[in-house]
Amino acid sequence: xxxxxxxxxxxxxxxxxxxxxxxxxxxxxxxxxxxxxxxxxxxxxxxxxxxxxxxxxxxxxxxxxxxxxxxxxxxxxxxxxxxxxxxxxxxxxxxxxxxxxxxxxxxxxxxxxxxxxxxxxxxxxxxxxxxxxxxxxxxxxxxxxxxxxxxxxxxxxxxxxxxxxxxxxxxxxxxxxxxxxxxxxxxxxxxxxxxxxxxxxxxxxxxxxxx
Numbered sequence: 001x002x003x004x005x006x007x008x009x010x011x012x013x014x015x016x017x018x019x020x021x022x023x024x025x026x027x028x029x030x031x032x033x034x035x036x037x038x039x040x041x042x043x044x045x046x047x048x049x050x051x052x053x054x055x056x057x058x059x060x061x062x063x064x065x066x067x068x069x070x071x072x073x074x075x076x077x078x079x080x081x082x083x084x085x086x087x088x089x090x091x092x093x094x095x096x097x098x099x100x101x102x103x104x105x106x107x108x109x110x111x112x113x114x115x116x117x118x119x120x121x122x123x124x125x126x127x128x129x130x131x132x133x134x135x136x137x138x139x140x141x142x143x144x145x146x147x148x149x150x151x152x153x154x155x156x157x158x159x160x161x162x163x164x165x166x167x168x169x170x171x172x173x174x175x176x177x178x179x180x181x182x183x184x185x186x187x188x189x190x191x192x193x194x195x196x197x198x199x200x201x202x203x204x205x206x207x208x209x210x211x
Contacts, residue, residue: 003086004079006119007100007109013038016046016065020056023064027053034110036099037068042106044099047074076101079108083119086111124178132172135198142201150201154193 012030014023014037027035027050037046046068056067076099077086086098090113100109136147148165151172155163163171175183184190 001083001119002079003077003081003083003100003111004109006083006086006115007079007111008115009109011035011107011110013042013107014048014064015039016063016068018064020053020061020064020067023048024053024057034097034112036107036110037064038107044074044076044101044105044107045071047099049096074099077111078102087116090116124176124181126177128172128175128177128180129169131177131194135194139198139201142205146201146205147197150204151197154196154200158193158196 012026012032012035014026014035016037016039023035027033033050035048036044037048039045046065048064048068052067052069055061061067075089075093075095077089079100079102086100089095090098090111095113097110097112099107100111102108132144132147132151136142136144139147145165148169152163152165152168155161155168172180181187181190184193
Protein backbone atom coordinates (compact mmCIF):
# COMPACT_ATOMS: atom_id res chain seq x y z
CA UNK A 1 0.00 0.00 0.00
CA UNK A 2 1.33 3.43 -1.00
CA UNK A 3 1.09 6.70 0.92
CA UNK A 4 -1.09 8.15 -1.86
CA UNK A 5 -3.71 5.50 -1.09
CA UNK A 6 -4.26 6.70 2.48
CA UNK A 7 -3.52 10.43 2.24
CA UNK A 8 -6.11 13.19 2.41
CA UNK A 9 -6.37 14.84 -1.01
CA UNK A 10 -8.87 17.46 0.17
CA UNK A 11 -6.30 19.43 2.13
CA UNK A 12 -5.84 23.19 2.28
CA UNK A 13 -2.66 25.22 1.78
CA UNK A 14 -1.63 28.71 2.82
CA UNK A 15 1.13 31.07 1.72
CA UNK A 16 3.89 32.59 3.86
CA UNK A 17 2.54 36.11 3.37
CA UNK A 18 -1.06 35.38 4.31
CA UNK A 19 -2.36 37.05 7.44
CA UNK A 20 -2.54 34.88 10.54
CA UNK A 21 -6.11 35.92 11.37
CA UNK A 22 -7.29 35.02 7.84
CA UNK A 23 -5.59 31.62 8.06
CA UNK A 24 -7.20 31.06 11.45
CA UNK A 25 -10.64 31.53 9.92
CA UNK A 26 -9.79 29.32 6.93
CA UNK A 27 -8.52 26.45 9.10
CA UNK A 28 -11.52 26.67 11.40
CA UNK A 29 -13.97 26.72 8.49
CA UNK A 30 -12.34 23.70 6.82
CA UNK A 31 -11.81 21.95 10.18
CA UNK A 32 -8.08 21.44 9.59
CA UNK A 33 -5.70 21.42 12.54
CA UNK A 34 -2.54 21.46 10.41
CA UNK A 35 -1.77 22.79 6.96
CA UNK A 36 1.18 23.04 4.56
CA UNK A 37 2.64 26.43 3.68
CA UNK A 38 3.54 26.57 -0.02
CA UNK A 39 5.14 28.92 -2.53
CA UNK A 40 3.67 30.01 -5.87
CA UNK A 41 4.62 26.63 -7.39
CA UNK A 42 2.78 24.71 -4.65
CA UNK A 43 6.10 23.50 -3.22
CA UNK A 44 6.46 23.03 0.52
CA UNK A 45 8.15 25.89 2.35
CA UNK A 46 6.60 25.61 5.78
CA UNK A 47 4.04 24.02 8.09
CA UNK A 48 1.65 25.37 10.69
CA UNK A 49 -0.67 23.88 13.28
CA UNK A 50 -3.71 25.33 15.00
CA UNK A 51 -1.54 25.80 18.10
CA UNK A 52 0.91 27.92 16.09
CA UNK A 53 -2.00 30.05 14.87
CA UNK A 54 -3.36 30.45 18.39
CA UNK A 55 0.07 31.48 19.67
CA UNK A 56 0.52 33.85 16.73
CA UNK A 57 -2.77 35.61 17.45
CA UNK A 58 -1.89 35.90 21.13
CA UNK A 59 1.53 37.33 20.33
CA UNK A 60 0.11 39.62 17.63
CA UNK A 61 2.06 38.02 14.78
CA UNK A 62 0.91 39.29 11.41
CA UNK A 63 2.05 36.81 8.75
CA UNK A 64 2.18 33.02 8.42
CA UNK A 65 5.95 33.20 7.85
CA UNK A 66 6.26 34.59 11.39
CA UNK A 67 4.78 31.46 12.98
CA UNK A 68 5.48 28.57 10.61
CA UNK A 69 7.98 25.73 10.90
CA UNK A 70 10.69 25.99 8.26
CA UNK A 71 11.08 23.46 5.43
CA UNK A 72 14.07 21.88 7.17
CA UNK A 73 12.06 21.20 10.33
CA UNK A 74 9.19 19.39 8.61
CA UNK A 75 8.83 15.62 8.57
CA UNK A 76 7.30 14.71 5.22
CA UNK A 77 6.73 11.78 2.90
CA UNK A 78 6.35 11.07 -0.80
CA UNK A 79 3.22 9.78 -2.48
CA UNK A 80 4.91 6.60 -3.73
CA UNK A 81 6.48 5.72 -0.39
CA UNK A 82 4.99 2.70 1.34
CA UNK A 83 2.23 3.60 3.79
CA UNK A 84 4.25 1.77 6.45
CA UNK A 85 6.87 4.54 6.34
CA UNK A 86 4.26 7.23 7.01
CA UNK A 87 2.90 5.25 9.96
CA UNK A 88 6.40 4.82 11.42
CA UNK A 89 7.26 8.50 10.97
CA UNK A 90 4.02 9.64 12.59
CA UNK A 91 4.61 7.29 15.52
CA UNK A 92 8.31 8.13 15.91
CA UNK A 93 7.80 11.89 15.95
CA UNK A 94 4.33 11.83 17.59
CA UNK A 95 2.80 13.80 14.74
CA UNK A 96 -0.86 14.52 14.01
CA UNK A 97 -0.23 14.73 10.27
CA UNK A 98 2.49 14.67 7.61
CA UNK A 99 2.62 16.54 4.27
CA UNK A 100 2.99 14.38 1.17
CA UNK A 101 5.00 15.45 -1.88
CA UNK A 102 5.34 14.17 -5.43
CA UNK A 103 8.59 13.77 -7.38
CA UNK A 104 8.58 17.48 -8.23
CA UNK A 105 8.38 18.34 -4.49
CA UNK A 106 4.85 19.67 -4.96
CA UNK A 107 2.44 19.10 -2.06
CA UNK A 108 -0.18 16.57 -3.22
CA UNK A 109 -1.72 15.45 0.06
CA UNK A 110 -1.56 15.14 3.82
CA UNK A 111 -1.48 11.93 5.83
CA UNK A 112 -3.38 12.41 9.06
CA UNK A 113 -3.51 10.19 12.13
CA UNK A 114 -7.21 9.75 11.40
CA UNK A 115 -6.38 8.32 7.95
CA UNK A 116 -3.90 5.87 9.50
CA UNK A 117 -6.37 4.72 12.14
CA UNK A 118 -9.11 4.35 9.52
CA UNK A 119 -6.86 2.22 7.30
CA UNK A 120 -5.73 0.03 10.20
CA UNK A 121 -9.32 -0.48 11.34
CA UNK A 122 -10.20 -1.68 7.84
CA UNK A 123 -7.27 -4.11 7.90
CA UNK A 124 -8.38 -5.40 11.30
CA UNK A 125 -11.75 -6.33 9.81
CA UNK A 126 -10.24 -8.63 7.17
CA UNK A 127 -11.26 -12.25 7.73
CA UNK A 128 -8.36 -14.44 8.85
CA UNK A 129 -9.05 -17.04 6.15
CA UNK A 130 -8.16 -14.41 3.53
CA UNK A 131 -4.63 -14.31 4.97
CA UNK A 132 -4.46 -18.12 4.79
CA UNK A 133 -5.63 -18.02 1.18
CA UNK A 134 -2.71 -15.70 0.41
CA UNK A 135 -0.35 -18.14 2.14
CA UNK A 136 -1.76 -21.03 0.10
CA UNK A 137 -0.99 -19.12 -3.11
CA UNK A 138 2.57 -18.43 -1.98
CA UNK A 139 3.29 -22.02 -0.89
CA UNK A 140 3.15 -23.62 -4.31
CA UNK A 141 1.92 -27.21 -4.27
CA UNK A 142 0.39 -27.00 -0.78
CA UNK A 143 -3.31 -27.74 -0.57
CA UNK A 144 -5.82 -25.96 1.63
CA UNK A 145 -6.43 -29.19 3.60
CA UNK A 146 -2.69 -29.54 4.32
CA UNK A 147 -2.61 -25.96 5.53
CA UNK A 148 -5.54 -26.54 7.89
CA UNK A 149 -4.01 -29.76 9.25
CA UNK A 150 -0.74 -27.95 10.00
CA UNK A 151 -2.66 -25.10 11.64
CA UNK A 152 -4.48 -27.51 13.97
CA UNK A 153 -1.16 -29.10 14.98
CA UNK A 154 0.51 -25.75 15.69
CA UNK A 155 -2.50 -24.67 17.74
CA UNK A 156 -2.23 -27.79 19.89
CA UNK A 157 1.53 -27.31 20.35
CA UNK A 158 1.25 -23.67 21.36
CA UNK A 159 -1.94 -23.71 23.45
CA UNK A 160 -2.58 -27.37 24.33
CA UNK A 161 -6.01 -27.10 22.73
CA UNK A 162 -7.12 -30.14 20.73
CA UNK A 163 -8.78 -28.95 17.53
CA UNK A 164 -9.46 -30.64 14.21
CA UNK A 165 -8.55 -29.16 10.85
CA UNK A 166 -12.26 -28.71 10.13
CA UNK A 167 -12.82 -26.86 13.40
CA UNK A 168 -9.81 -24.65 12.73
CA UNK A 169 -11.12 -23.75 9.29
CA UNK A 170 -14.50 -22.80 10.74
CA UNK A 171 -12.78 -20.66 13.34
CA UNK A 172 -10.75 -18.61 10.85
CA UNK A 173 -13.77 -18.13 8.60
CA UNK A 174 -15.61 -16.53 11.51
CA UNK A 175 -12.70 -14.48 12.90
CA UNK A 176 -11.26 -11.15 11.82
CA UNK A 177 -7.57 -10.26 11.77
CA UNK A 178 -8.10 -7.90 14.71
CA UNK A 179 -9.80 -10.61 16.79
CA UNK A 180 -6.98 -13.04 15.99
CA UNK A 181 -4.35 -10.55 17.14
CA UNK A 182 -6.09 -10.05 20.47
CA UNK A 183 -6.64 -13.79 20.91
CA UNK A 184 -2.99 -14.67 20.28
CA UNK A 185 -1.59 -11.92 22.49
CA UNK A 186 -0.41 -9.42 19.91
CA UNK A 187 0.69 -8.93 16.32
CA UNK A 188 4.14 -10.45 16.85
CA UNK A 189 2.76 -13.64 18.39
CA UNK A 190 0.18 -13.95 15.63
CA UNK A 191 2.85 -13.89 12.93
CA UNK A 192 5.16 -16.20 14.91
CA UNK A 193 2.33 -18.74 14.87
CA UNK A 194 1.60 -18.01 11.23
CA UNK A 195 5.24 -18.62 10.33
CA UNK A 196 5.26 -21.85 12.34
CA UNK A 197 2.30 -23.10 10.31
CA UNK A 198 4.12 -22.38 7.06
CA UNK A 199 7.28 -24.14 8.24
CA UNK A 200 5.35 -27.19 9.45
CA UNK A 201 3.32 -27.63 6.28
CA UNK A 202 6.50 -27.49 4.18
CA UNK A 203 8.30 -29.95 6.48
CA UNK A 204 5.37 -32.39 6.28
CA UNK A 205 5.32 -32.00 2.50
CA UNK A 206 9.06 -32.80 2.26
CA UNK A 207 8.74 -35.79 4.62
CA UNK A 208 5.96 -37.29 2.52
CA UNK A 209 7.95 -36.82 -0.68
CA UNK A 210 10.87 -38.82 0.80
CA UNK A 211 8.72 -41.84 1.61
